[in-house]
Amino acid sequence: MNIVFSTTRQWNPGDEFILMGCINLLSQHIGDFNPIIYNRNPQTRRARKFDIIKAIDNKLGKDFVEKFLDNSVKDRLPMDYADMVVFAGSPEWRGRRMTKLYSSILEHKLPTVFLGLGTSGKFTFTDENFTENEQDVFRKALLVTTRDKDTKEGLAPIEAHHIPCPALFSSKESRVVKTVKKIGLMYGTDSAVACNNVSSKTYQYMIEVYNKILRDFGSDYEIEFVSHYIDELSPFKDDFKKEKIRYSYDAKDYLDIYNRYDLVIGYRVHGIGISASMGIPGIMISHDERSTTVKGFLADMVNVGTEYDELHTLIRDTIENIEQKSRAIQAHKEETRDTYLSLFKNTIPT
Template identity: 45%
Template sequence: MRINVLISTTRQWNPGDEFIMLGCINILKQIYGDVINPIIFNRSPDIRGGSKLRNKTQRMNYTYEWDKKTFKGKGILQDVLRIGHYDNSYKDDMNAENIDIAIFAGSPEWYGRRLLPMYRMIEQADIPTLFLGIGAGDSTAFEKANPVVNRVLQKAKLITTRDLVTEELLEQYHAKYLPCPALLAAQSNRLVEKVEKIGLIYATDRTLKGNNVSGDLHKYLLKLYPEIIKRYDVSLICHYIDEIDQAKKEFPNTDICYSYDARDYTDIYNQFDLVLGGRVHGIGMAASLGIPGIMIKHDSRSSTTDGFLATNIEIGTSVEKVINLIEMFVRVKPVEKSHQLIEHKIKVMQQYITLICNNV
């Protein structure tokens, strides 16, 4: 009998969320085999609201009226309230009793207004629920969360957090620290024996909130990346479509990798032997493939990459120091770090399997 699994994620919004989802699916396949029906609760702002519309006409509906007297038609713009959605994700009027397991995974967005329908559905249908590698907990915001969040957490079968701050925040629910499931996103990995090509993860402060980074990080990349590009064979990696125009302008002669499909990033990252940048789950996808990462720490989410065994640097670290760090990987060779990642991935997968099997 197949198992219907509802996973909170975003689709065509932030590929990092989809890397996390792929990791969760791989965990469940290890436990249940190929009988998983993944169903997504798409919390994307485009689907569930919460972001400012780029084009104000998206708030309007165009109708066409035919005048029988003059035999002429005219178009009329009307303001409308958008309710519901048509994308291939869970609808709030579906039969919740057909869901066997619900999962909140890997993201700091594991509660809030857009997720309330999922929490209410879980409570109403009494669905076994897992919180896997959730993180970046904000104690102030969490205290203001809807009471249904507390009730679902109390009945959850398992809660793991991707950082120690969230583990402490959810101590009363017996949460346990375990790396983000993005570490398990790739189904295979390889031993990196030498650094020949480097992936530089691009990011900017000029994209939409939720997919942007701080101005300080972007300025640092503009200072750091040209010096790396001069010395090594590199490509830029964009996670978000709105980054491409600016990346092409700022780095006009540099190869840029991007795909609309999050699954393609397994192949994108697999062409590199070392990855550097400030995107948490870019470092995670690389780690899942056995590729060492250098994380530029810039906000509270950055501690997640500790679970990916990343080497951390801060914004403002001198270019010379970063080049020396890269040279260490080039000269000493990354075999030891890559082997450590592969063993770590095996261990974390087994920890997830054991915990889920013991609690569900």
């Protein structure tokens, strides 16, 4: 089978963690298949309301001005090779960037699956929020799952299932963490590009609590930082001159990066998710509505602005109960896997 996955490549590693989980889950149900991506990277697939370059190309009927050379689904070539389309999570599963994909699904009558849909706010399944094509595809979908309750409620006319995000399956292997030796802290800034940055309030809060964590836990545990986006590497040198940070351009490398740690703390929802997939407990620093996704990873959560003493106590309690928490994550992962595979069996042909 040729399965087209809606995702991003070289943009937000979290999207690719979700993709990895979707592929691992579907492989258990379907077996081997060819993964193809519909790349929503904004550098590759722009979403401008008025795009002069695209208008010229549309008039000429070919990519005359701007070449589409990305190794992914092209706008002008038919998707007649596809056997199924899978929307692999992420809040961006509708809108201008997705127009080509929805029209192709309808044109070629492709079976469609939505896995782990999330949102950053409430909405309704109406003409105000969905195009006619989007509504048509949703109504014909084989399966729809959501990772938060707001999305499930927004899709009320559709039979949607609220299940933890597929990123919980981004790693095929997991381990029981019996003691904490290394802690990973997720670093972010307010100066990175939009959608990969955080607010100044969140940034200042993380800098403050991370310095206190280094002070209070640095002598007993090895602590490193993790970066998901290249814009974070330069400011890190100013913020934490003596500390070590790990980063890779390749999302799959984060399986090895996060597997170094016995506890992870930070603001990246799917940094918590990929860690949980390996049995590693996490503490989420919540900075927007999407943070509730980590409940599906059994992570603890504190809000930006939480007093440090409360966070300190939570870290200490997590360290003391790390094996219990790790085993709970593994049991939760297996139970969730069974739920997904049961839904697949009833909805997705092999």
